[in-house]
Amino acid sequence: MESKQWLALRGDKRQIEEGNEFAPKFDQDGLIPVITQDYQTHEILMMAYMNREALLKTIELGEAVYWSRSRQELWHKGATSGMVQKVREMRVDCDQDTILLRVEMVGGACCHVGYRSCFYRSVPLAGEALASTPGETLKLTCLESEKVFDPEKVYGK
Numbered sequence: 001m002e003s004k005q006w007l008a009l010r011g012d013k014r015q016i017e018e019g020n021e022f023a024p025k026f027d028q029d030g031l032i033p034v035i036t037q038d039y040q041t042h043e044i045l046m047m048a049y050m051n052r053e054a055l056l057k058t059i060e061l062g063e064a065v066y067w068s069r070s071r072q073e074l075w076h077k078g079a080t081s082g083m084v085q086k087v088r089e090m091r092v093d094c095d096q097d098t099i100l101l102r103v104e105m106v107g108g109a110c111c112h113v114g115y116r117s118c119f120y121r122s123v124p125l126a127g128e129a130l131a132s133t134p135g136e137t138l139k140l141t142c143l144e145s146e147k148v149f150d151p152e153k154v155y156g157k
Contacts, residue, residue: 006059007052010096017094025097026052030100031067036110039088039102045110046118048075050099062087064101081154083107107148112155114147 005110016023026032031049038045043140050058057065061076064085069085078084084088085103103148111118120142 006056013109016096022092023096024092024099025095027097030125031069032097034064034099034101036064036085036101039104042115043106044119045085045103045116055099058087059100061091076143078106081109081112081149083109083149085110088129096151109148112151114149114151115144116148117144120144 007070008023009022010016015021024032027029032049034048035044036046037043049069053068054065054067062155066075084106086106087101089102089112090099090138096108109116111120120143122143123140125137
């Protein structure tokens with residue numbers, strides 16, 4: 001089967017919400033948001049985007065391939081760092097405009113900063129230590145105590 005046949009054309013609401021055809025909705029830039037989650041722990045690792053080509057390559061390879069908005073190119077996760085995301089399950093939300101990847105994270109880290117997850121900081125909420133002085137910014141709390149890898153050694157930055 002040719003890969004271009006893998007994606008159905010979007011039909012009516014019933015077909016999209018309750019049908020069995022994969023008809024993802026890409027935004028005006030040709031992108032669809034992707035939430036990536038650890039398959040075993042259910043930890044949210046990252047959020048990125050795919051274009052049609054990245055989505056099809058992910059399906060073909062069984063490894064996560066994203067669209068880099070900053071570099072304007074396909075980004076096969078782990079091609080440089082070795083931190084590959086092996087896709088164990090791909091889900092789509094009810095209106096098929098968001099993808100959930102459940103992955104095995106090879107190499108132990110996802111974030112280019114060196115932490116396991118891209119969501120390594122928390123934002124204070126009501127009842128926590130909020131900024132009390134006018135003009136003071138909220139202070140983030142780092143949730144991960146150490147990096148899994150040194151980005152300078154891996155990426156040369």
